[in-house]
Amino acid sequence: MTSLPTSTDRKLGLVIDLDTCVGCHACVISCKGWNTENYGAPLSDQNAYGADNSGTFLNRVHSYEVQPEEGAAQLIHFPKSCLHCEDAPCVTVCPTGASYKRVEDGIVLVNESDCIGCGLCAWACPYGARELDQAEGVMKKCTLCVDRIYNENLPEEDRQPACVRTCPSNARHFGDLSDPDSDVSKLVAARGGMDLMPEQGTRPVNKYLPPRPKDAMPEFDVLAPFLEPVAEEPKGFLGWLDKALEKI
Amino acid sequence: MHPAPSVIFFTTFSGLGFGLLVWLGLGYPAVTGWTAFVFFAIAYAMAVGGLLASTFHLGRPERAIKAFTQWRSSWLSREAWCAVGALVIMGLYAAGLVFAGTRIAPLGILGAILSLATVFTTSMIYTQLKTIPRWNMSITPVKFLVLSLAGGALLSGQVQAALLLLVIAGVVQGLTWIMGDKALEASGTSLKTATGLGGAGSVRSFEPPHTGTNYLLREFVHDIGRKHSQKLRLISLVLMAGVPILLLILPFNHFFALLAVVSHVAGVLIARWLFFAEAEHVVGLYYGKR
Numbered sequence: 001m002t003s004l005p006t007s008t009d010r011k012l013g014l015v016i017d018l019d020t021c022v023g024c025h026a027c028v029i030s031c032k033g034w035n036t037e038n039y040g041a042p043l044s045d046q047n048a049y050g051a052d053n054s055g056t057f058l059n060r061v062h063s064y065e066v067q068p069e070e071g072a073a074q075l076i077h078f079p080k081s082c083l084h085c086e087d088a089p090c091v092t093v094c095p096t097g098a099s100y101k102r103v104e105d106g107i108v109l110v111n112e113s114d115c116i117g118c119g120l121c122a123w124a125c126p127y128g129a130r131e132l133d134q135a136e137g138v139m140k141k142c143t144l145c146v147d148r149i150y151n152e153n154l155p156e157e158d159r160q161p162a163c164v165r166t167c168p169s170n171a172r173h174f175g176d177l178s179d180p181d182s183d184v185s186k187l188v189a190a191r192g193g194m195d196l197m198p199e200q201g202t203r204p205v206n207k208y209l210p211p212r213p214k215d216a217m218p219e220f221d222v223l224a225p226f227l228e229p230v231a232e233e234p235k236g237f238l239g240w241l242d243k244a245l246e247k248i
Numbered sequence: 249m250h251p252a253p254s255v256i257f258f259t260t261f262s263g264l265g266f267g268l269l270v271w272l273g274l275g276y277p278a279v280t281g282w283t284a285f286v287f288f289a290i291a292y293a294m295a296v297g298g299l300l301a302s303t304f305h306l307g308r309p310e311r312a313i314k315a316f317t318q319w320r321s322s323w324l325s326r327e328a329w330c331a332v333g334a335l336v337i338m339g340l341y342a343a344g345l346v347f348a349g350t351r352i353a354p355l356g357i358l359g360a361i362l363s364l365a366t367v368f369t370t371s372m373i374y375t376q377l378k379t380i381p382r383w384n385m386s387i388t389p390v391k392f393l394v395l396s397l398a399g400g401a402l403l404s405g406q407v408q409a410a411l412l413l414l415v416i417a418g419v420v421q422g423l424t425w426i427m428g429d430k431a432l433e434a435s436g437t438s439l440k441t442a443t444g445l446g447g448a449g450s451v452r453s454f455e456p457p458h459t460g461t462n463y464l465l466r467e468f469v470h471d472i473g474r475k476h477s478q479k480l481r482l483i484s485l486v487l488m489a490g491v492p493i494l495l496l497i498l499p500f501n502h503f504f505a506l507l508a509v510v511s512h513v514a515g516v517l518i519a520r521w522l523f524f525a526e527a528e529h530v531v532g533l534y535y536g537k538r
Contacts (some may be wrong), residue, residue, distance in 0.1 A: 018445075028457070037338045052462045060457035062534055064439075068449035075454060076445060080534065089378065095324035096314035114314055117307015120324055122467065123249075126379045126437070128531035131463040137307025194444045197530065199436045208444055245399055 262298025267400025486513025
């Protein structure tokens, strides 16, 4: 059914720390590695070794430059995957019922055997979380590694999404965001976790932790003012050269 | 948005076809026998041809039948129901006119309503998308309905109605462009809200996630041709409404009527190309594009 559940028992999701992400793309690779050989159709690549290569990915890392009013610009690495929205617009537009949101944990999934590849769910998603696989003709998206998190054949420490498990800088956290006492909920509360595009009304489950403000280095060297350059304008030979070159 | 030819042809011709079916269903012109057959053949060729074209952009067209299941929530599913309903009802109605020479009025009126509903559901597929502010306006369905009725009136030879509807269609189309140009800004979605980084300063896309292209960029980011959009808008408006209005005012002549139809269709095709090519999907913001 492509109607959304009125509520879900749990809200499993990710918390992504923009302060600690180093932009290594390990989560992108581990995501592709796990998901290309597990749940559903493989994540195909087209012309992978040619000039115009492209492929299906469920997780991608953008990089943004933030220039504050004062001080140095900051580079923010920005991993982006499905946010498993509570009011997921991708689910309700689906004509076949292939897209659905699970009542038990809130994960948004695609039943690939029902997907006709019309692409409307990708049109409805503001985050670019869904990609139509060009080889299979069906819609692919983050499953929150539904085949890992409940998988009792895996050691317990591996029962979390591949991206979270692999992140070397602990920038990705997985848990139940409906439980205020869960680690992820505490993290969101402590760090001011935010929604992406809140004005779109999608109510994402995944939260992003904003980068912490950079420290400012105070001027502590008493001699520094005496080391200011004395001559601002060049004089002598350099002054003549400067003027001569200006005239040319 | 990527202006896919299949979708441009689908929306243009199914709009025209169902528009013609509306007029035929209401009994304008009151035709029977072979004349009725020709009118219905034209309407069905456009409506069915458009629907077939729309299946070309499916990744898995062999499963298209499943699109009938989610009419409770999905406009695309509702469109499928309305289209099939309209074609079946109008088929029975046409059979009465062509083979028995009798007009079963209730069937025609029901078919006309379903035909109009098909155009409305098509327009709602686009209108419902908050991700594309230029489409997410209440004037979008008005534009689709008026254009369909105007095209239908033109095809069915309803000169007076066509004149009035073409003027309205031209005005509505113009308003859509004026309102659409402000829609993205008015939606409040920007790179700042997309990344949540707006509080810290100005945000700029520094590096995309991939060196090549991907499905998202191919499907949602299209900035080629936008530089000529003002000229194309004018050309489209002249062909869609201006030329047909002039030709209809002149003394009636079958060649002029044909010319008016051809000009109108060309104008609508250009407008529909712009409808997609100019539409900015908010996901483009993540790539520093629109």
